[in-house]
Amino acid sequence: MVEFSNVSYVLPDGRRILQELTFGARRGEILVLLGRSGSGKTTALKLINRLLEVSSGQLRVEGRSTKDWNVIELRRHIGYAIQEVGLFPHHTVGRNIALVPSVQNWRKEKIAVRVQELLRLVGLSPEIAARYPHQLSGGQRQRVGVARALAADPPILLMDEPFGALDPLTRADLQREFLSLQQQLGKTVLFVTHDLHEALRLGSRIALLEEGRLVSLTSANKFLTSSEPLVKKYVDAFGTNDRQPEKP
Amino acid sequence: MNFWSFITQNRYEVATLTLEHLWMVGISTVLAVAVGIPLGVLITRKRSLHKPVIAVANIIQTIPSLALFGFLLPAPWIGERAERLAILALTLYALLPLIRNTYVGITSVDRAIVDAARGMGLTDWQLLYKVELPLAASVILAGIRVALVISIGLATIAAAIGAGGLGELIFRGLAMVNNSVILAGAIPAAVMALLADGTLGWLEKRFTPQRAA
Secondary structure: OEEEEEEEEEOOOOOEEEEEEEEEEOOOOEEEEEOOOOOOHHHHHHHHOOOOOOOEEEEEEOOEEHHHOOHHHHHHOEEEEEOOOOOOOOOOHHHHHHHHHHHOOOOHHHHHHHHHHHHHHOOOOHHHHHOOHHHOOHHHHHHHHHHHHHOOOOOEEEEEOOOOOOOHHHHHHHHHHHHHHHHHHOOEEEEEEOOHHHHHHHOOEEEEEEOOEEEEEEEHHHHOOOOOHHHHHHHHHOOOOOOOOOOO | OOHHHHHHHOHHHHHHHHHHHHHHHHHHHHHHHHHHHHHHHHHHHOHHHHHHHHHHHHHHHHOOHHHHHHHHOOOOOHHHOHHHHHHHHHHHHHHHHHHHHHHHHHHOOOHHHHHHHHHOOOOHHHHHHHHHHHHHHHHHHHHHHHHHHHHHHHHHHHHHHOOOOOHHHHHHHHHHOOHHHHHHHHHHHHHHHHHHHHHHHHHHHHHOOOOOO
């Protein structure tokens, strides 16, 4: 679905943010990009929907190089949800969710039905459609963000710490709901986080990035027992409160 | 002869001059909006143009108004009628607040919102008119407000080159050393400025985007 091969991203001033990344997300899985701040995980995500352009290497979406996609078409093929949510403060929740369908000229009735359907899907009541983003709680806003990303039913979802700004309880709720949502919808998800617990809870596979390089790519349940030193370091940093790796 | 009796005795003249004044200010503000807002948007897209454009607008702003009227006098077509000259000069003065506020308004839209909008696949135009301009509206309106108030004041000077407007009465009063005549020009201009300021201020409030809590 999404394949990186030897993808690098270099800033105009010559700093290398991503170095020779090679990995791919399979259809229907949640691939978590894990790493500390500045490891390049957000940058990797932005290359996929071309908010940033690949400097060298090949990045393919559905078998086609992102450079060969019409950029608008590519982005409408990919849902995008980010931590700050980026809801439009001058639009109601309903219009926020309806934005992509409306610029794609869906019929009004179809849009209205879709908005209701999406609100139900992310666990919000339909009345919320008439409210403005500033009238919602943080958790509700994140749900709207997810609903908006799903609006035009894109097969691929990019999520950049979408639950990062929430309290632990709300976050756990949203993670659980997101997981069951994903099982219903079968989207291919690339999920960026720095939170190991979140990665373990959501990920089918985990890609650990460090300083723009891919350190390891394993299934989530093998991550804790990995022998790769940087993985161990990351796991250890998350302490002993739960999911302590078994010592060999 | 006091101020009130001057106004009532010359109400047709005062009304005509007020309309002339409004006309000059109105047309020049419309022209300045038509040029200034697109220029402001342009320099958010081509950042390399930001400095030169703002610099030119700044320089225009520092030219004393009488001198600017004088400079423009030899211009073809424009120079033929004092009124055209005045409108052009007022338009030039109004550009800076419009360009600057459009630029500031658009560049201060939250990066996350712009990223989200682009990531969702809005085209540049859709981003501009569905997201950036609505969110920048209050700042742009503040620019129009400043431009309008400045123009109403400056337009009184246009009478010095024979363009009419309320400045006529002010200059006449100065020549006659008659305060009532000066006030007959100054007070309607001041009222006009206050009304413009109040109306635009109200609009600005209405367009202020709701901030996330």
